[in-house]
Amino acid sequence: MDWLLGPFADPAMARALAACVALAFGGAPIGVFLVLRRTSLIGDALSHAILPGVAIAFVFAGFSILWMTVGGLLAGMAVAILSAAASRVTALREDASLAAFFIISLALGTLLVATFGTDEELLHILFGQVLAMKNEALLTVAGVATLTMAALALLYRPLVLECFDPGFLRGAGATGALVHFAFLSLVVLNLVSGFQALGTLMAVGLMMLPAIAARFWADSAGGQIAVAVGLTIAAGFLGLIVSHHAGTPPETTIVLTAGAFYLGSLIAGPRGGIASRIVQLRHLEA
Amino acid sequence: MGAAVRLDNVTFGYRRHPAVHHISGTFEPGSLTAIAGPNGAGKSTLLKGIAGEMRPLSGEIALSGTTRRDIAYLPQIGEIERGFPISVLDMVAMGGWREAGLFGRIGPDVLKRAEAAIASVGLSGFESRPVGTLSGGQVQRALFARVLVQDARLILLDEPFAAIDSRTTADLFAVLARWQGEGRTVIAVLHDHDAVREHFPSTLLLARECIAWGPTGEALRPEHLLTARRMCEAFHDDAPVCHADEGHA
Numbered sequence: 001m002d003w004l005l006g007p008f009a010d011p012a013m014a015r016a017l018a019a020c021v022a023l024a025f026g027g028a029p030i031g032v033f034l035v036l037r038r039t040s041l042i043g044d045a046l047s048h049a050i051l052p053g054v055a056i057a058f059v060f061a062g063f064s065i066l067w068m069t070v071g072g073l074l075a076g077m078a079v080a081i082l083s084a085a086a087s088r089v090t091a092l093r094e095d096a097s098l099a100a101f102f103i104i105s106l107a108l109g110t111l112l113v114a115t116f117g118t119d120e121e122l123l124h125i126l127f128g129q130v131l132a133m134k135n136e137a138l139l140t141v142a143g144v145a146t147l148t149m150a151a152l153a154l155l156y157r158p159l160v161l162e163c164f165d166p167g168f169l170r171g172a173g174a175t176g177a178l179v180h181f182a183f184l185s186l187v188v189l190n191l192v193s194g195f196q197a198l199g200t201l202m203a204v205g206l207m208m209l210p211a212i213a214a215r216f217w218a219d220s221a222g223g224q225i226a227v228a229v230g231l232t233i234a235a236g237f238l239g240l241i242v243s244h245h246a247g248t249p250p251e252t253t254i255v256l257t258a259g260a261f262y263l264g265s266l267i268a269g270p271r272g273g274i275a276s277r278i279v280q281l282r283h284l285e286a
Numbered sequence: 287m288g289a290a291v292r293l294d295n296v297t298f299g300y301r302r303h304p305a306v307h308h309i310s311g312t313f314e315p316g317s318l319t320a321i322a323g324p325n326g327a328g329k330s331t332l333l334k335g336i337a338g339e340m341r342p343l344s345g346e347i348a349l350s351g352t353t354r355r356d357i358a359y360l361p362q363i364g365e366i367e368r369g370f371p372i373s374v375l376d377m378v379a380m381g382g383w384r385e386a387g388l389f390g391r392i393g394p395d396v397l398k399r400a401e402a403a404i405a406s407v408g409l410s411g412f413e414s415r416p417v418g419t420l421s422g423g424q425v426q427r428a429l430f431a432r433v434l435v436q437d438a439r440l441i442l443l444d445e446p447f448a449a450i451d452s453r454t455t456a457d458l459f460a461v462l463a464r465w466q467g468e469g470r471t472v473i474a475v476l477h478d479h480d481a482v483r484e485h486f487p488s489t490l491l492l493a494r495e496c497i498a499w500g501p502t503g504e505a506l507r508p509e510h511l512l513t514a515r516r517m518c519e520a521f522h523d524d525a526p527v528c529h530a531d532e533g534h535a
């Protein structure tokens with residue numbers, strides 16, 4: 001028991017866990033919707049897109065949580081809008097424009113931080129510092145989670161409709177573009193929030209891996225969200241414990257724990273996992 | 287009570303190439319009309335246009351007795367994402383968006399209506415099943431139930447009986463007859479001429495332009511069908527120019 005709970009006597013560990021819990025309630029439902037929309041990779045793309053904004057803020061204001069958050073938000077929204085606009089105005093599809101914009105962003109951001117900062121600072125921005133969560137960072141993460149849950153409660157039906165039957169949504173008088181944009185904003189917001197704890201590269205891991213694993217445990221969208229939230233909290237908890245005892249970097253350990261959950265679900269998940277395919281060879285007979 | 291749709295020299299197309307052109311006429315209030323014609327005749331395009339999904343390249347569509355938001359439009363079944371995890375009841379209850387709004391709660395009266403609609407299309411007991419586990423015919427029944435909940439005065443159906451067995455088709459035709467009895471205006475795209483003759487009092491025969499529009503027996507006369515087939519075979523994508531005089535059939 002002490003092995004499990006003892007490490008959290010350290011306030012840094014307790015704060016890190018609190019951040020993971022908040023990230024679970026904001027990011028996991030967003031991740032589930034990304035999976036349901038068959039756009040799982042958009043999270044990856046946008047997570048790289050926030051880097052140049054963070055980097056520019058870093059160049060001008062140093063390692064300031066507030067400015068890096070604002071910068072990341074602006075850059076992420078800019079790429080989301082640009083690629084959505086490019087796909088509507090030009091012949092390019094959205095995935096292609098995103099692929100183009102995010103790789104430019106990643107290169108530009110890395111270049112900026114590497115030029116104006118140290119290697120260590122670059123590592124902190126890319127991989128986070130979950131054990132050094134300041135008050136304002138914790139508040140940002142918690143605030144984004146609260147905002148996301150409120151927004152999802154409001155947007156749930158249009159979002160479901162936009163995935164399931166976009167024509168019906170248009171008939172209902174809502175513009176799919178508006179719902180789409182609101183959703184992309186939530187994705188960016190949660191990635192920036194995840195960046196506070198896990199850095200721009202690892203944030204998307206905690207958003208997507210539990211969401212993808214949840215697909216193997218529940219049929220309904222609500223069920224998948226519940227499972228994803230639970231898995232995210234568990235990954236944060238276990239990842240922190242393991243990294244504490246094994247002396248590994250906590251951010252990557254948390255994401256790898258989530259990755260282990262995914263692999264376990266892939267094998268043992270009752271809804272279409274590998275084991276369920278093998279076991280269900282015979283049909284039911286009276 | 288019924289809604290009317292008046293088409294005034296309407297042309298629809300893609301990338302400036304007209305797909306259906308110079309259609310004029312009126313779908314009368316409370317009428318049950320089939321839009322028939324060969325593949326590629328522009329049937330779905332015209333229906334999309336009436337539903338407001340596509341803007342006409344020229345001409346005008348006037349609705350009376352209804353508004354754009356009070357149209358129940360059922361696209362071809364392939365246009366919905368059936369893998370999405372949503373239950374039959376939730377899907378059907380979405381027909382109640384006009385009362386609930388997009389963001390509001392689906393109230394108990396809408397749920398009750400959704401359950402009644404599910405029962406009347408013969409899907410009782412399937413309320414909590416995910417849509418993804420239904421057969422094609424069952425999905426079409428559920429979509430009809432959603433139209434029932436929508437309670438719209440103008441109902442547009444695109445190939446509602448494609449790839450559906452005869453029993454389901456018969457059940458859904460009964461729903462269609464019920465709508466007509468309630469004074470709703472129904473327009474359905476259908477390629478099966480026998481079904482059109484049996485169930486639809488009036489028909490618009492389309493082959494990129496209006497070949498005939500009127501009582502079904504008259505519209506589907508053999509010479510009209512022959513003309514329709516010739517028109518569609520003759521069309522190719524590089525025929526961009528639209529001669530205004532040929533359109534006013």
